[in-house]
Each structure stands twice: as C-alpha cells, then as structure tokens.
Amino acid sequence: MENFLLLGIxxxxxxxxxxxxxFPENTPKVLNGFILFVSLPSLVLYHVHELQITVTAIMPTSxxxxxxxFAILFFFxxxxxxxxxxxxxxxxALTAGLGNTSFVGFPLxxxxxxxxxxxxxxxxxxxxxxxxxxxxxxxxxxxAMDGKWDFLTLVKRVLGFAPIYALLFAILTRQWEYPxxxxxxxxxxxxxxxxxxLVSVGYMLDLRTIAGHGRYLILGLGFKLVLAPILVYxxxxxxxxxxxLFQTILFESAMAPMVTSTVITIEKNISPHLxxxxxxxxxxxxxxxxxxxxxxxKGNYI
Numbered sequence: 001m002e003n004f005l006l007l008g009i010x011x012x013x014x015x016x017x018x019x020x021x022x023f024p025e026n027t028p029k030v031l032n033g034f035i036l037f038v039s040l041p042s043l044v045l046y047h048v049h050e051l052q053i054t055v056t057a058i059m060p061t062s063x064x065x066x067x068x069x070f071a072i073l074f075f076f077x078x079x080x081x082x083x084x085x086x087x088x089x090x091x092x093a094l095t096a097g098l099g100n101t102s103f104v105g106f107p108l109x110x111x112x113x114x115x116x117x118x119x120x121x122x123x124x125x126x127x128x129x130x131x132x133x134x135x136x137x138x139x140x141x142x143x144a145m146d147g148k149w150d151f152l153t154l155v156k157r158v159l160g161f162a163p164i165y166a167l168l169f170a171i172l173t174r175q176w177e178y179p180x181x182x183x184x185x186x187x188x189x190x191x192x193x194x195x196x197x198l199v200s201v202g203y204m205l206d207l208r209t210i211a212g213h214g215r216y217l218i219l220g221l222g223f224k225l226v227l228a229p230i231l232v233y234x235x236x237x238x239x240x241x242x243x244x245l246f247q248t249i250l251f252e253s254a255m256a257p258m259v260t261s262t263v264i265t266i267e268k269n270i271s272p273h274l275x276x277x278x279x280x281x282x283x284x285x286x287x288x289x290x291x292x293x294x295x296x297x298k299g300n301y302i
Contacts, residue, residue: 004107007283010195014202023203031200032267035193040260041166043190047126048170049178059239060120063249064098064128066235067228068136071097074223088216090144091271095262095278096224098133099255101125104283108255112294113247120248133261134164145268197259204266204276213274220257220278225289229254233302247297254293256286 017023071093079089099105102125109117138161178186210217232253239246257278265275296302 004287006195007104007198010198011202011205011280014199015205017199018203028200028203028266031196031203032263035196035200035260035263036267037162038189039193039196040163040190042186043193044130044163044166045170046178046183046186046190047122048130048167049174059236059245060124060249060252061127061131063124063232063236063253064101064132067099067232067253068093068097068132070228070231071223072140074227075219078219084216087144087270088274090140091265091274092216092220092223092278094133094137094141094265094270095257095275095282096220096228098129098137098258098261099224099228099252100258100283100286101129101252101255104286105252105255108287108290109248109251112251112290112297113244117244117248117251120245121252124249124252129258130163130167133258133264134161134167137261138164138264141264141268141270144270194259197263200266201259201262201276201279204272205280206273206276210277213271213277216271216274217277217281220274221282221285224257224278224282225254225286229293250297251290251293254286254290256282 017027075084075089075092075096078084079086084092101121105125106118106121109121229250232250236246236249239249259279262275262279266272
C-alpha cells in the first residue's frame, strides 16, 4: 500500500513543481541524470550481485525479451503503414515493450500471489527487463536519437550508459561478498530511483497533450496491458502445471510501462510527452487490468 501512496505523492509533487518558479524547465533533465548515473547503477550493483541464478531462471527472464521483440514488430508494422513516425514507434516500443516489473510489479505480485512469487519476479526484472533495456533497448533509443544506423555511434551510446558498467562489475564480482556498509549505501542510493523518476515524469506530464497523442496512447497501452499478456499466456501455457511460475510470468507481462525506459525516452527527447503519458496514465490503469487478470485466474477461467 505504501508503494501506491508513494507513487501518488511523487506524481503530485511533479505536477506541483511545474507551477513553482524555483523548479526550472530543465528540472526533469537534472533528475534523470541523477537516476541514470547514480540511482540505477546502485540498484544494479546490489541486486545483480546478490541474485541467485538457477536453471529455473530461464523461464521468467525470457518473457521480457519475447514481449520487447513482439513490440518492435508490432509497432514497426504501423510505422511502415505510415500510421506513426519512427520516433513515435521507438517511444512505444520502449514504453509498451518493457514493463514495470519491480516497483509496481513486486507489490502487486505479493498482493495477488504471495511472497513466494517474488523470487521469480526478481529474476524477470533483473535478468529480463533490465537486460533488455541495457542492450537492445538503449541501441534502439540511440538510433531514434541520431536518426540513422551507425555502428561506432551505437557503441559509444551503449558505452555511455552508466548502468552497463554497474552490470558488468556486479557480474564480475559475484564471487566476493560486498561489505555490509556498502550494501546499505547501494540500497539507499537505489531507493532514490522511483521517487525521483516519478517526480520527473509528473513534471513532464501534461494531460493537454492527449489530444495530439490519443490514438498512440490507446495503441501503446492496449498492447502493454492487453495484447502482451495474451501473447505470454499462449506462449507459456505449457508451464501451467507449475502454477506459481506461470502466474508470476503472466502477471509481470501485464504490468504498466517501465519507469526507467520512460525516463530514457524522455531524456533522449524521443516523443517525451507521449512517453510521460504512457507511464502517467498506464500505471493507474494497470491497477484495474491486473485486478481483472487476478479475477480470471482465481475463477479458473485461464
């Protein structure tokens, strides 16, 4: 419950700060810079280092890759049909193709499936969603930002993504235990990601822009909250006998757009208003859609 309260307060603060002169127009840029160079690397250093990797991890970690790949194909069709521009396509692929599998995902998993599901949820988030964002996600964003495909430029963009170094360091140092003081520091720095990101998105959120993005918003959220879970249901249905694993994967696929991918989309100026709408409207709607999904599961309809 406290996570949902934090979400509402931070969004509200972001909306409020837009109207206070002490917070200039570049406020989101400053907040996003701190997130990408401090908050996110801290979380990666802690969680990836502590993660226990087993054979079972393959299933939940594969889901974000499947959904992201399907999102690229899905929105690319609309781009080729000239229904949307390339930046809009990339914006929707990054926001609708990647889910909020941690901040919103973890409390919802615990509420609907119990604490036992969190292990699978962490695997889906850390080795799935984050890995997709770190490599194909940041490459796609860089192409949209530069407007062309250039291998050296892409390499520079990827190497300029600070969490990549945190990821590599966490993997290389898994055999050594972090000092307890360092763990506490990493966790506290990582805790700043969600509130700062939500304040940033709240600052950027302008509901008046719905008029110009309405059809893209419906298409993006329709994919993220409806089509993606349907796809995942059919692909992973052979796992139904492993009830908790299957239900966790299904719930994680139905979460709202990812906060960090939205921040990156805004930071790189790839349809930033649409990105903020996808997150700002997608999260509250996802509470309703995941509740409906839970009713379907509990009623043995799926």
